[in-house]
Amino acid sequence: MNLILLDPSEVEGAYAYLTDARRITHLREVHRATAGNQLTVGLQGGAMGKAQLVELSDTQAIFSLESLNEAPPPPLPVHLVLALPRPRMLARTLEHVTALGVKSITLLHTKRVEKSYWQSPELRPEKIHQHLVLGLEQARDTHLPTVTLSKGFRPFLEEQLPTLLNGHRGLVAHPGMTQACPRDIQERTLLLVGPEGGFIPWEVEKLLEAGCEGMHLGPRILRVETAVTALLSRLF
The missing domain is CATH 2.40.240.20 (Hypothetical PUA domain-like; domain 1)
Structure with a gap:
């Protein structure tokens, strides 16, 4: 602390x-x-x-x-859309990204997200708040992130994504993309990260059609909490 x-x-x-x-x-x-x-x-x-x-x-x-x-440290210019990880990984990831300065988080359901994850006690508002506070205490920050739960991929794609992309550069992190992760960017960014196993091809296709860019972190397959930390560090 x-x-x-x-x-x-x-x-x-x-x-x-x-x-x-x-x-x-x-x-x-x-x-x-x-x-x-x-x-x-x-x-x-x-x-x-x-x-x-x-x-x-x-x-x-x-x-x-x-x-x-x-004044607290400045926030990162990013909205993180994260396919809902398994509960124990969710707790650590929320703390890590909060410590790094992410202020807007959307937890998203995708095909490879287990439906049982949405029943986890870790998604209770008081538990989410607890993990955000731990991240702020670690980084010496005072501004809590906002966390939104999006339990359907298609509604997110059709109803939320166009608004989120307005004024943001959309980046989809997914193995096998041709473009490497950019470095040290300054623009406002919407960063989308899939679950263990990645997005399914149809999801990647729809995200790219919506205006997002695909990118990768290299040949290694990383756990979600590691990948998110690496992406944020490289991007910003």
């Missing part, structure tokens, strides 16, 4: 009051914090800065907010 992310509801005047067990345990066992220490904090949706730990017990941490005037 490189940043103590504060919910606005935890702030009263010049003080913040934390009562959740996870952050208190982290403060005690990892930071080994004691009263008087200065730590980096950030207000969700706002600025960051230093705060002094006034009190730390088994059930509560109180901070004096001294100066929250530091």
